[in-house]
Amino acid sequence: MIKINQVSGIPLHYARLTNHPYGTRGEQRYFLIEENFFNVLEKALYEVFENCPLGFPEVITTAGIFVNKPGQHSHGKAFDLDAIFWKDKTLVSMNFVHQKELYLGIESFLRKHFGIVLNYYYPNHKDHWHVDTSVPVDYNENSKSETLYLQLVLKYIYKEEILVDGIWGRQTARVVREVFNKLKIDIPITNKKNYLQFLEVTGKIAFKLCEERISPTHLLDNLTEVIDDLPEQNRIVVREAFNSFLDHNDTLQWLNNIKESHDYDIDRLINSFII
Numbered sequence: 001m002i003k004i005n006q007v008s009g010i011p012l013h014y015a016r017l018t019n020h021p022y023g024t025r026g027e028q029r030y031f032l033i034e035e036n037f038f039n040v041l042e043k044a045l046y047e048v049f050e051n052c053p054l055g056f057p058e059v060i061t062t063a064g065i066f067v068n069k070p071g072q073h074s075h076g077k078a079f080d081l082d083a084i085f086w087k088d089k090t091l092v093s094m095n096f097v098h099q100k101e102l103y104l105g106i107e108s109f110l111r112k113h114f115g116i117v118l119n120y121y122y123p124n125h126k127d128h129w130h131v132d133t134s135v136p137v138d139y140n141e142n143s144k145s146e147t148l149y150l151q152l153v154l155k156y157i158y159k160e161e162i163l164v165d166g167i168w169g170r171q172t173a174r175v176v177r178e179v180f181n182k183l184k185i186d187i188p189i190t191n192k193k194n195y196l197q198f199l200e201v202t203g204k205i206a207f208k209l210c211e212e213r214i215s216p217t218h219l220l221d222n223l224t225e226v227i228d229d230l231p232e233q234n235r236i237v238v239r240e241a242f243n244s245f246l247d248h249n250d251t252l253q254w255l256n257n258i259k260e261s262h263d264y265d266i267d268r269l270i271n272s273f274i275i
């Protein structure tokens with residue numbers, strides 16, 4: 001076990017305290033970590049930020065590494081990633097709903113290094129990613145967490161109609177065939193080489209999507225989803241206020257003037273990534 005307060009040169013902070021609550025930059029701390037696992041973590045984060053259009057961040061907050069709870073944490077061989085802070089931008093993992101492209105870009109690269117990645121959709125992981133190396137990197141149709149990731153990128157990055165339920169079925173198999181065909185990646189996805197290729201290109205496309213100008217209509221869609229996620233008593237009043245804004249004549253005119261061409265064309269993007 002070694003003691004660290006940074007990874008790949010990025011200061012490691014803790015923000016799960018009354019005076020440094022979740023979602024803030026917190027304060028830098030030392031964490032115990034198993035050495036081989038630390039090497040994987042360094043390599044993984046280096047690759048994430050080397051590809052990320054925002055570059056290397058100023059701070060990463062973690063909920064913990066060596067933690068007294070069952071599983072890989074008790075060996076210092078698991079990492080909980082709460083949030084990432086760049087100079088002018090922040091990704092708090094809880095904000096998945098309106099930062100899907102950035103979130104899924106990061107996760108795609110994490111998956112190239114960690115056999116276990118538990119995300120926002122996995123029970124009890126809305127506020128952090130859990131990563132560990134207890135199983136090898138590959139795609140297993142029976143894995144709920146891997147299938148959730150797969151369905152999320154098919155839906156939000158590749159814009160396919162698909163149910164996100166973490167269960168591999170006929171629909172998921174069909175959409176994978178279609179998208180892999182467009183990407184010119186061989187199937188099956190259970191072949192490690194094909195899976196790694198998919199992770200890499202998906203990460204790059206997701207990052208490209210964050211860079212492209214996001215249209216006001218896309219932001220309005222995000223806002224609608226955030227409202228749908230609110231507890232019921234708040235949801236009704238916020239939705240009514242939002243609807244009266246949308247129904248206002250000037251808003252309607254403004255929305256009509258926004259050309260659909262601002263919305264991204266996924267097929268064009270895919271083609272720019274394959275030869």
Ligand SMILES: [Zn+2]
Binds near residue numbers: 131
């Ligand atoms: Zn964890």
